[in-house]
Amino acid sequence: MKPLALTMGDPAGIGGELSLKAWLALRESGIAFVALDDPVRLRQLALDQGLVVPLRTVRHADEATEAFQSALPVLAVPLASAAIPGRPDPANAVAVVASIEQATKLALAGTVGAVVTNPINKAGLYRAGFPFPGHTEFLAELTGATGQQIMMLVSPMLRVVPVTVHASLRDSIEMLTTEMIVAAGRTTATALRRDFGIASPRLAIAGLNPHAGERGALGTEETTLVRPAIDVLRAERIEVSGPWPPDTMFTAAARSRYDVAICMYHDQALIPLKTLDMDHGVNVTLGLPIVRTSPDHGTAFDIAGKGVADATSLLAAIALAGELARRRRA
Template identity: 50%
Template sequence: MSPAPIALSCGEPAGIGPELAVAAREALGSSVAFAWIGDPDHLPEGTNCSVIDDIGDAADVAPDALPVLPLAFPGPRVPGTLQPMQAAKVVEAISIGASLASEARASALCTLPIHKKALAEGAGFAFPGHTEYLASLAGVDHVVMMLASEMLRVVPATIHIPIADVPRSLDTTLLDRTIRITHEGLRRHFGIDAPRMAVAGLNPHAGEGGKIGREDTEIIAPLLERLRNEGFKLSGPHSADTLFHAAARARYDAAICMYHDQALIPIKTLDFDRGVNVTLGLPFIRTSPDHGTALDIAGQGVANPSSTVEALKLAWRMAGGTV
């Protein structure tokens, strides 16, 4: 039996989200069942869509039509121009998708890109991004953001914080939770029975024995040793500049990094168009394309849907489907 359809939240209407939803449906046809949550009037002109009342009906819609769970927005879509009055509905679309996934009416939630500043200004959105908002909705204390593609999986231990705050934010509790959640996510969702994880150091050359910072020797290394004694397959702390070449990547299933750019620069360099954002530690599956709203090209029909297609495919596989 195939999984329930995936809920796809609309993201920022002024961005490329509506175009990506249509392009993803064209690319996937009926191989992955999903329904887009948003205002049908925001879809590109001429879109063949089918408005449904229940997400369970998405699988019955013709392959050339986009299933839509309608959510009326105030005002039309203006590609490239943010509409503050629409911010609350963008947040509502995410909330609806999360509820459907939590209730198992949807097999997963896939989120199209949001404009965080627009949501903060237009709807008082107080979260750094999707990841933190979804954790709050689910009542979860700690989640992990993984970026995944066929070439690499990376996890930043700290996410959307200033680089100056990273050293004092890194502690044994944070790293322990991050590694454990990643380990369980690799087992449960990626089918890896004994995950191998490589852990990057914080400082250049992983601190060089304490000469270039003490965090690697005083925080990271002792924790890794303790977890190895529990049976975790961990290596590191590694100098991050030697962790992402082809031979190094062959030795691990995921890399745990200390901060946002240490993790995201490698995967975006190696596989920019196919990287997928996965949130581990939620009580439901959540994926997202690994890029932003691209306001500068919205409405031009030139947006690359590859990351959205991969995000839907990965969510479908994680839910037990085949594609």
């Protein structure tokens, strides 16, 4: 199997120490990856935290598999300024973006099997002129899939897809359309079949309003937006149910009746997933010509450099990226 590409994330966050811990956990029998990062930063992090992680700077990603058991392979992406844990520096935004760009190019060329992204500081990138809401939209631009990208959050207990993502609640409601719901359903069904090996995926569509609108008493969007989308998806032979009342569709009994919940906005999807299984949550971008996953947490500046960051979600993201890459290759 080809190695995975692991981006640096924000240099002041926990991404670097998670990369080191992931190598320690996987070096003997796990999935090989190459870190697109600053080796000086990683070496200092390992020293500061007492982690015995030898590094090997490589010139080509395909050297990573052979090197992985003895050292963490690094494709060097130099920082403009020395990274200080917990103190993001706008001067390093160029390196953060370059790490993502290079990883994506390697995946498009087939040199790596998938891209796993460490968390970025969106606000810091915005101040440096980054024009995209987040990783998802940037990766879509880099891969020529703008408008096709869909964010899915995956854990062993639940899969969720928010139809609207990085927007305020007010804006999310205003921008929601039947066509967006249909597009999310189509892309999700295709991905579940191709990448997750589910022959006949079952999609549960959430309502927007309390009690799914209570037959119009608490809102009409279920009738005007959601049900027409369900009708279109059913006509395309996609197994879909709903609209479900959002307050009851995430119980254990309800979750057993579907493979993914299509939700109308960000928190409607992410709150139940993170409540049920924060540690093992993985962010997957659907609709791209490459496989991309990410841990389901942020930069955690408050604990960066303290040695307490938990690599469980990153390890889950690496494992899922390897699984999806194998299925897609097959």
